[in-house]
Amino acid sequence: MGKKIGVEEWVGRFRAIGLDDAAMKRWHELFEQENPEGHQSFLEWLGVPQEQADRIRGGK
Known part of the structure; x- marks a missing residue:
């Protein structure tokens, strides 16, 4: 299995x-x-914390 890709x-x-x-x-x-x-x-796969994911997704 390959290395996990992060946000950066x-x-x-x-x-x-x-x-x-x-x-x-x-x-x-x-x-x-x-x-x-x-x-x-996708955001979960990247390891983005839920609070940050909510901001990225427009406050959903």
């Missing part, structure tokens, strides 16, 4: 492909809009 590594990959903060925010908004359960699951 994921954000680093986004930045490596040219996403800025606004684009990452839009990505999260679209993910939340299209698949809220999947978005929650």
Whole structure:
């Protein structure tokens, strides 16, 4: 089994492909809009604490 990917590594990959903060925010908004359960699951997989996940998901 491979190493677990964390938030910092994921954000680093986004930045490596040219996403800025606004684009990452839009990505999260679209993910939340299209698949809220999947978005929650993804944030849990990344190890994001629930309070932070709620902020990322827009106060859900």
